Amino acid sequence: MEVMEAIRQRRSVRAYRPEPVPAEALEAILEAARLAPSASNRQAWRFVVVTCAHRRAELARLARRQDFVAQAPVVIAAVALEPDRVMPCGVEAYAVDLGIAVDHMTLAATSLGLGTCWIGAFDQDGVRRLLGIPEQYKVVALLPVGYPADTPRPKQRKEPAAIVSWEVWTS
Amino acid sequence: MEVMEAIRQRRSVRAYRPEPVPAEALEAILEAARLAPSASNRQAWRFVVVTCAHRRAELARLARRQDFVAQAPVVIAAVALEPDRVMPCGVEAYAVDLGIAVDHMTLAATSLGLGTCWIGAFDQDGVRRLLGIPEQYKVVALLPVGYPADTPRPKQRKEPAAIVSWEVWTS
Secondary structure (H helix, E strand, O other): OEHHHHHHHOOEOOOEOOOOOOHHHHHHHHHHHHOOOOHHHOOOEEEEEEOOHHHHHHHHHHOOOOOHHHHOOEEEEEEEOOOOOEOOOOOEHHHHHHHHHHHHHHHHHHHOOOEEOOEOOOOHHHHHHHHOOOOOOEEEEEEEEEOEOOOOOOOOOOOHHHOEEEOOOOO | OEHHHHHHHOOEOOOEOOOOOOHHHHHHHHHHHHOOOOHHHOOOEEEEEEOOHHHHHHHHHHOOOOOHHHHOOEEEEEEEOOOOOEOOOOOEHHHHHHHHHHHHHHHHHHHOOOEEOOEOOOOHHHHHHHHOOOOOOEEEEEEEEEOEOOOOOOOOOOOHHHHEEEOOOOO
16 A cells, blocks of 8 residues: 555544454554664664463553553554663653554554554553563553454544644744 | 655765755755644644755754755755643653654655755754744754755664564563
8 A cells, every 4th residue: 555545544433343363463553563664773662562362451441441452453552662762852752753663553454454442541661561571661552453443533623724834934 | 645655765965966846846855844743732842944055054054063964955944833731641742742853754755756855963052043043942852854965874773673572572
């Protein structure tokens, strides 16, 4: 699928069919994350791929009982290994880096007909404990992956003029 | 261009040809940002598109004298409007959101034959002052955009086994 088409089609999928994610598709999605750029090319990340139904149910519970998280046959926890690193501009490098890597995964998934949903509402300590992630690391997102069972709705976005300024700031 | 191909080809371009970025290409790149997802769909961002040679030279100076930044005919400053927002998981929403939006732009640019480079090493106050950005906002990245003048090198990335864990944490 073309890049712009994937960007247009990517959406937050909140209902999944039970069919498993084919191994080659999962491999491609993880490869998309692996190839992502990161500040100083640190690649300070790890992706925990959860397929166990019990653990997925626990992840859904820890994500404010968003049951669809457990419905997806795969949930990927994206973990930052250096959550204290800040770029010279003052922005947290780990959050941008993981943002890029997970975005790569969402677009790769879309291009393969799979759905995803960024989950940021979860219990950090609880997820770390469930997956055995040492507490010096930080889970940046949970990403359910599976075949969509819901119907796409049109995207709600601001108009271009509301988000673009030319040459200098305008608001 | 296919999504996976764009992910493979995207790289940090640090030399640019002088040809301008066609208006339709720039429009597509900004559209890619506009369609990006954000926490609670806040879209708390603005993209300042700089083409003025004088300002680009100043941006390069403020980016630790990385001269190639001024070489690119367009530099986009990606600005977060809500830099204090934190997700329930404890991760800064603004950094992830802008990470996603700028990643969308880099992949859209790649698919159009254009190069980009994530710049995080810059003087935050200086860039805000130069572009007239109010100080309650935060510039997350500078993104030069233009036709590449350098030669691609192979990506240096960790092996898959070094970044993926199955079911539970492994290191």
